[in-house]
Structures are given as C-alpha cells and as structure tokens.
Amino acid sequence: MSNFAISPTLNKNKVFILHRSEIEKRLDPDYYHLERRFEIDRLKKSKHLLKSLKSTASFPKIILSENPDNLPYIGLEDIESNTGAYFNNSEKENFGTALHFKAGNVLFPKLRPYLNKVHLAEFDGICSTEFVILDSNKVSPKFLSAFLRSSIVVNQTKHMMSGNTLPRLQTDDIENILVPIADEATQNKVVSIMESALEQKRQNEAAIEKLLASIDDYLLKELGITLPTPPENILKNRIFTSQLSELSGNRFDPRYYQNYFIQFYKNLNKKYSTKKLKEIAEYIGSGSTPTAGGDAYTDEADGVPFIRITNLKNNTVDLTDVLFIKREIHETSLKRTQLKSGELLLSMAGTIGLTVIVPDFICEANINQALARIVLRNGYNNFYIKELLNSKVGKTQTDRLSRPAVQANINFDEIGSLLIPIPPFDKQQEIAKHITAIRKQAQQLKDKTKEELKKASEEIEKILL
Numbered sequence: 001m002s003n004f005a006i007s008p009t010l011n012k013n014k015v016f017i018l019h020r021s022e023i024e025k026r027l028d029p030d031y032y033h034l035e036r037r038f039e040i041d042r043l044k045k046s047k048h049l050l051k052s053l054k055s056t057a058s059f060p061k062i063i064l065s066e067n068p069d070n071l072p073y074i075g076l077e078d079i080e081s082n083t084g085a086y087f088n089n090s091e092k093e094n095f096g097t098a099l100h101f102k103a104g105n106v107l108f109p110k111l112r113p114y115l116n117k118v119h120l121a122e123f124d125g126i127c128s129t130e131f132v133i134l135d136s137n138k139v140s141p142k143f144l145s146a147f148l149r150s151s152i153v154v155n156q157t158k159h160m161m162s163g164n165t166l167p168r169l170q171t172d173d174i175e176n177i178l179v180p181i182a183d184e185a186t187q188n189k190v191v192s193i194m195e196s197a198l199e200q201k202r203q204n205e206a207a208i209e210k211l212l213a214s215i216d217d218y219l220l221k222e223l224g225i226t227l228p229t230p231p232e233n234i235l236k237n238r239i240f241t242s243q244l245s246e247l248s249g250n251r252f253d254p255r256y257y258q259n260y261f262i263q264f265y266k267n268l269n270k271k272y273s274t275k276k277l278k279e280i281a282e283y284i285g286s287g288s289t290p291t292a293g294g295d296a297y298t299d300e301a302d303g304v305p306f307i308r309i310t311n312l313k314n315n316t317v318d319l320t321d322v323l324f325i326k327r328e329i330h331e332t333s334l335k336r337t338q339l340k341s342g343e344l345l346l347s348m349a350g351t352i353g354l355t356v357i358v359p360d361f362i363c364e365a366n367i368n369q370a371l372a373r374i375v376l377r378n379g380y381n382n383f384y385i386k387e388l389l390n391s392k393v394g395k396t397q398t399d400r401l402s403r404p405a406v407q408a409n410i411n412f413d414e415i416g417s418l419l420i421p422i423p424p425f426d427k428q429q430e431i432a433k434h435i436t437a438i439r440k441q442a443q444q445l446k447d448k449t450k451e452e453l454k455k456a457s458e459e460i461e462k463i464l465l
Contacts, residue, residue: 031159046464048182051181063098071125074086074107075127079118086122103123106121108133113168115321119145132171139187149457220392224270225268240259276416282375284375287373299324303325304366306323308370316359341360343375346374349370349410352402370409380425383432388421389418
C-alpha cells in the first residue's frame, strides 16, 4: 500500500486510499469519508469512556396502527433543524403505523440525518416511523440529545446514508454511533450551555415575531384598509341569508358568503383602486409532479432543482431539502414552468397563498403542481405584490377561496381573481422598501441566533473532545 500515492491535484475529500484492514462491513466509499473518520478519531482520543448508542440507551419500538388516546403526533416536518424544537405542523388523523414515545425519550431521525432533527420529547405521544426512539440509561436524556445534535455526530451520519431519493440510516449504523459517557458535572455543563443558547434563541424569535407582525399594521395603514371585526363564533352569526343573484354562477358553500368577507371587500378599495391579479400578470401557471417510480429524479450533479411547497421557507426558496429532476424533463414536459429570478411563487395547497420571490441565486429550477408561477407585467413592483399577497389582505382572500378537503387548495381562476390594491408605482416602491428593511432587521436577528447556536455547539465540542 505504501507504493500508492494520491496526486496532489485531486480533491482529497473525494479521492482517498484505505488499508484493507480499515474496511468494515460496507464497501461504499462515502462510508469511509475522511470527515467521518476524523470525528471518530477525535472521539477516541478524548478523555471520556465511549460506548455505542445501543449500550447507552434502549430502543423501545411500540408500533401503533391507531391512536385511541388521541396522543399528539410528531412528524419530521414538526422538528426544527439543529435545535430539535417542536412545532405542531402535522394534523395526522390517519396514519399507517406510528411509534409510541414517552416524555424524556430522544427521537433520532433515520431519514435525511443531515437535517439534524434530533428531538427530546417533553410529552407522551406518537411519531413517524422515520424516527428511532431512544430511552437513555447511561447519560441524561438532555445530554444525549445535545450530543446527537452536535456536528460530531452529523459529520458522521451524513456519510452513512443509503438510498438516493430518500437517503436514510440503517438501524444497526445508528446503534453503533459512539457516545462519550461524561461525568455528571460535564453533562450538566453541556446541557447548561445548550439551554442558555436555546433560551436566547426564544428571546430573539419573540423579537422577530414582533417585527414581522408590524408589517401588516404598516401595510394596512398605508393602503387605507380597515379590516372588519371578526364575528363571535355563535349560532346567530353562523346563520345568514344571501340573494339568489349573488349565488347564481358562483359557489354554494355558506362560508364563502359570510358577512365578514362581504364587509372586507367593501373596505378594500376605499383609498386605492384594485385590480385582479390576472390583470397585472403576464402568466399564471403551475408545474406537475413526475410520475412515481423514480425515473424522473436524479442527483444534484446531473439534475435541476424541483421546488415544492416545503421549499418555501423564511420568505424565500430554501434548497436545503430540494429534490432534483432530470434535465430533459425540465427542458421538455416542464418547459413552461422554468423559473427565473424575480418571479413569484404562490402555494396552491397546504399553506395556501404563501408567496415568495424566486431569489437571484437560483439560476434554473422547476416547480410541482402545488405551486403557481406568476410573472407580472411591467409597472408593478414584485416585492410590493409579494408582501400584499402575504399580508392579511391576501390571506383573507385565499382563506375565503380555499375549499375544505384533505388538503385545502385553490385553483388558477381563484388565484387570478385575487384583488390587489394598486397605489402609484412610487408608492409601491416606498412600501416595498420599508417592509424589506423590517425583514432585513428580522434576518439579522435570525443570523445572530444561528451564530450563537454555532458558538454553543463549538463550546460543547471543546468540552467533549
């Protein structure tokens, strides 16, 4: 082996040499990536006793096919990356199978571990089978969850996945992750550092929420719009009459004709005239989802980003968990929904009406059938229109138009019918500039939070390594 050498011109993160004695149970090169081996070597050189995860915690696996106790459900989409915070995004009334967990258990994801969604349960519930349940018995659950979220582990597991479209970890690989069995004082110090960073995160998020909430108040004031007072949810307010002429050729569902919505439209154009979205757009259309089977999908090196609703995050397009479709599909069957920077994307299902601008860093991409691509005519500020659609003005309209179903949705005609107050172009720019400044301030707080979490993680690594 000593006779072999790697050319210094090659990327050592992609091309490396192994001794035969170093090869374990798997032959795929990424499993032996230098980054993974580096983290394992650092752990082995630390002062702490190391035990496999299966020796540190038990793996309870209580599988349920129904939820008789109406326990809360946790899916991967409910857990925030890098912090493990829980957000109730799932409404799972029906599921095939789920795992039962208890407060104090650690939920460790098998699917896409690089998203780092390790969660410490604060209540009893059920969760997706894409989690492994851990019941720690050698270290505190808080310490274990903090360690499993650290880059020490993420830099290992991201090289241990199998599968392309849905890369995941095998249970035996999870069981053999090495865990430092630190003394109680060290565990408490690690937990204290992480909890302090998470508390600062909560404070920053409260400030961010206040900033973003001010956008609606500002926009309504500038447009001279007063929202009607929501009616009390009593029987008297749920029973009303409508003229037959109002129903003719229109929808028949009662909610559509609620007095609140009728009054909202009366208040909409008191200061500025309104236009339908289809009147100010050159194009409104959606893509389609390639047929199942995987033939349409490929990896990042050969493919084109395929944007879904889940990629609309943080007021932009987030490519962290994006799929890729083959270039020939992008250039043929989905040619009409090839994206360009500056265009609008609006969600037609799920969180209806959520709108973002295609950012400059996306040179090419495509969309599925749940997103509408909107190309505005000249003379309209795309940032103003985006903020208007995301405001209470836009949300009230999409809320009225949405049809109750397994997943609420709206169609192209309904999107085109959205009424947009149109102030002079200079005023549109002024509004867009002011709101952009608010969002920038909020983003600075988000960046500060991210940096504080990174510092906490680095401090924890120094303690453990």
